[in-house]
Amino acid sequence: MWSKIFPKRFALLKAFVLIFLSISFLVRLSLYIWDFKEVDQGIFNLLHTFLTGLLFDIGTVSFFTLPYLLYLLLFPTKWYGTIVDKVITVLGFFLGVLIIYFSFFAEFTFWDEFHRRFNFIAVDYLIYTYEVVQNINESYPLPILISSILALVALNIFLVHRLGYFRETYHNTTTLGQKLFAAIPWFLISVIFALYVNNEQAEWSENRYNNEISKAGIYSFFAAFRNNELSYTEFYKTIPEKVAFKKVKNALAGSSNNFVHPQTNGILRTIKNSDSATTEQKPNVIFICIESLSGSFLNSMGNDQNLTPNIDALANEGVFFTNFYATGTRTVRGMEAITLSIPPTPGRSIVKRKNNTGLFTIGEVFKEKGYDRNFFYGGDGYFDNMNTFFGGNGFNIIDRGRGFLLDKSIKTKRTNIEDNEVTFENAWGVCDTDIYNKVIKESDKAHGMGRPFFDFVMTTSNHKPYTYPEGKIDIPSGSGRDGAVKYTDYAIGEFFRIARTKPWFKNTVFVIMSDHCANSAGRGELDVKNHHIPALIYNLRNEQPKKVVTMSSQIDIFPTLFGLLGWDYDSNFFGMDVLKLKPEDGRAFIGTYRKLGLLKDEHVMVLGDQQTSNFYKWNPVDNNLKGLPMDNDFLENTISWYQVADYLYTHKGLEIKH
Template identity: 70%
Template sequence: MKFKLFPKRFTLLKAFVIVFISISFLVRLSFVVRDFGEVDTGIYNLFKTIIIGFLFDIATVSFFTIPYLIYLLLVPIKWYGSILDRVITFIGFFLGVLIIYFSFFGEFTFWDEFQRRYNFIAVDYLIYTYEVVQNINESYPLPILIGSLLVLVAATIFLVFKYGYFQQTFHNEVGFKQKLIASLPWFTVALVCGVSVSNDQAEWSKNRYNNELSKAGIYSFFAAFRNNELAYSEFYNTISQETAFKKVKNEFVDKGEIILNPSQNEIFRLIKNRDSAQVPKKPNVIFICIESLSGKYLNSLGGDYNITPTLDSLADKSLFFTNLFATGTRTVRGMEAITLSIPPTPGRSIVKRKDNSGLFTIGEVFKQKGYERNFFYGGDGYFDNMNTYFGGNGFNIVDRGRGFLLDKNITTSRTNIEDDEVTFENAWGVCDEDIYAKVIKEADKAYLTEKPFFNFVMTTSNHKPYTYPEGKVDIPSGTGRNGAIKYTDYAIGEFLKTAQTKAWFKNTVFVIMSDHCASSAGRWELDVRNYHIPALIYNLPTVQPQKIDKLSSQIDMFPTLFAALGWDYETNLFGLNILKMEPQDERAFIGNYRKLGYLKDNKVIVLGDGKISHFYQWNSEDNSLSPLSMDKSLLETTIANYQVADYLYQNNGLKLDNLKK
């Protein structure tokens, strides 16, 4: 019997494979064209990209074939072409083609936002269907997209039917043995790929775009679904736990900080910032966490967009940090860095993980000083687990809730942003002016209690679909990021104007910092420039405005504020006082969910899963990375910080109850 990969009974399967491979190739080619200037288009590297991509496409489609192959094997010859066979075949083929086109349509929107194949962000977004669907609806012509999707599905089925693929599938005498032999290659490919082919095997190039293009979107999605939490000790370079803690502790001891339990694997310590003649200050603190604002958009940080007049004016009236970097690429990663003051751990942010309540956050330092703590968000804080995280760590919640309840174990209060308090709203929440109006209202109430307050305010307007109230700025709503940034800046200006009329203003410090950059995409393993964010402290009593050019991290902002206020406090935070940093102290942590970076002296070490590490010279002028011979001492410092951070989380070393024993 002559072997055939696609005997007649498998004709429709052949059509499906051809459709999948063809569409996947066209999607990959379109991404090459879209970002042609970023892709390594040398003949060899481009050819290798396409070939590896093709192999991942084969791996992906092999998984699609398994359910249909099982059906083909089970159905006997006498049932070929029966009504039941036709119905099941037509429905199955329709659903398969629909999934193909739907996933590829989704890839275009995902690539447009992140310049990546599907990753753990896409997995997370499955949970928050309301925000995601609304965002897509407001960002793209959804009726046209859905209509086009259905037209493509219908056209594909028509062509397959016209060329007789259905007829050949239904009218043949292919027996079980021949079907089994034809099925074995597909079962084998699926088994081998499921067991031994990992998504990171597509990452063969130094150019990140080529690596992403070598992947298959659906394969990447399921890889992310399986690996959205990574155990540091299993996947990354490590040193002995004793050495790691010793190195990290020594960094703190060298700055005069007192380790409270020196024999334990923890960093809980006492920081003394108060001079003998200094009276600690307890002003109200309002922290504005700006959505997706890169440093490059501010004229005061070298930009020429002319869209941030408020922030540029504040730069001359504040402690303005010109060389500060975000730890990650998502809001929850920024929240983690700011509140826990911790280097990023691999996988998803701690904000998104289980058992993340009762931790030592900056809120605990404010609590030590008698502050009320509040978290403001213009959308529903159910999104990205924000309410559970902030509520579980002692913050009262003020959000635009749609009925999702707080976890039953959370005892803090929740205040809703009511309909009559909303002038404009999109998929992500109320406009920035509305959230600031709520902050003003709640601050007025808090002022009457004579208890200082710390407000963490998360903005939403600088996010696709970039819509905001018309007539506020001279860029029409919904036309792009520049308009959203200009509105974001405008709203901050209006907020501060209103705040200045309040009795509590003179005793209120405003901290303003971005959660992450507008985009982390780039051709390098970690695109360093795309972690540079604006940060400032405004209206700080008895401290003269100045520009601070020291290399620093998002995790350092609140330890710096606490020092400026003259606070002595117990802490579990990794962050340092930027104002007292010596040149040898300057560093920044940057990373994504898999790559962990340590930036120092324009050099960066990148730790990757698979226990690999790379060392680069960063050229800040063109943002390029040039390979260097490994600096073993710096590598050990990098590993120590990330290893200790992960150890503390995994072993409850961030828990308040354990620290207070």
């Protein structure tokens, strides 16, 4: 029977399948050992993890076999073993094995950062090859890795040759009928996996680590390639539109809010913050979005390593939000939440999706108040579509400028960070000190012109490979995350030391927040702790330092700032002024590209893309989620926020209405 499944002409195909399955097993075993403390152990969980993985490996390798199977079927018997046959066979085998080893090595680097198999992030990285290759080159010994991969490929070819697989492939009389019989099972497996199997079927456990290890990395990559934009109405639970909008409007309604079109499917409203006791302020606003700054890094949030003395000092002198959460786990997700004040959308962030220009962002509020709006980024802002998003929504661009605005129709002012302004640069851009110096230089210019300015500053130093200028802190560059955090804090301190000497400082409010946490992996559906970030507003006029304990998330920070400044403005935002909420009314939106959650009073509702919903009690001490009986009212409230957000995006309800 074995000879019928793999006749002699299929000998090299058999070798390839065995190599693929063997290496995939070793990768899965390595990941299992790597996170042994996180996986659910026991013989049943072990077997389920590896047997599920084997099934997905067989499905994956079936797709690899298709080009070679077609060649084997179409190549005439009389030409077996000719020079043409040998060249095509050896070259194809070499490329196939090279792809296997390259992808599996890449999986380890991806797991090291995200503790996940390939997903839509890996797909996005294909587009931004410069930053990614540079990051890998600066983080890992790339020449050694490439040499190792080539050596392993050569070793495999040598062993396969010594075992006679090439000779058997060339010297045989396998007929077309025998080849068809052997090929049909592989075609059937490919069809079954293409039509009836999806990556989510590997998610059999409540433990996310077991699920991820059960998957096949290459299969996960192509699954993400097909599904990095998810239709909310197709994949998630819904309720009637009118019910959803009514619930959201009731939550957003207040004595200071008046809906512009109360009978329509929209949330546009006029917000009144001014009264007889409040004078509208128009200070400059510099918003600093810090890369990957988890709340757990700050002494003021429980850390004892003294990595962030400057940020801690600012937190103690400003309005400090201690119960504050990032909506997602990537920079573009944070940007979406901050600029649009919207819960996370499933799949890609709006920053990277179509129809993402001409939207009602926080920049529109600043524009109506007479502000110049600027987006600062230390790398090239074409990365993650940032320049198109910010430029297409009215911001001037200040970046490193190797590339271009992806959308040629966008007309915006772009300023380059010149070589003579750079003291240190890595794969992701200039160091934080350099970007802050550029902010100060541009602020001096704006102040000289007499116009208020709003700056959105995105930092890069707290990112792998964790390199920064030597001699600034007592931790060597490139030695790990702690050093990057400490340098990030050092750069903040230097920025404020210089800014305090400027004539515009007294009339400038600073908002500091993280884009997301340093880690995103967790055992449960959503890792709540790995969404907990710091946020603070500093240098407000006539505002005493305070700690805000009301639960909130990134969508709330600018509505809160606008309230503190006494601004009346039109709003299309889902965020609220946290200082006007009762503590028990606080809530936070958290999610991944597939899971959407609402956190309130240590209760979490999680919506999944298989129209699932799960209700949990979150324990902040051990970060565990304990399943609870479904609360239908909580469920409908959660659905309403996400359904309305998706509706407004897909029906152009987020666009600026003139």
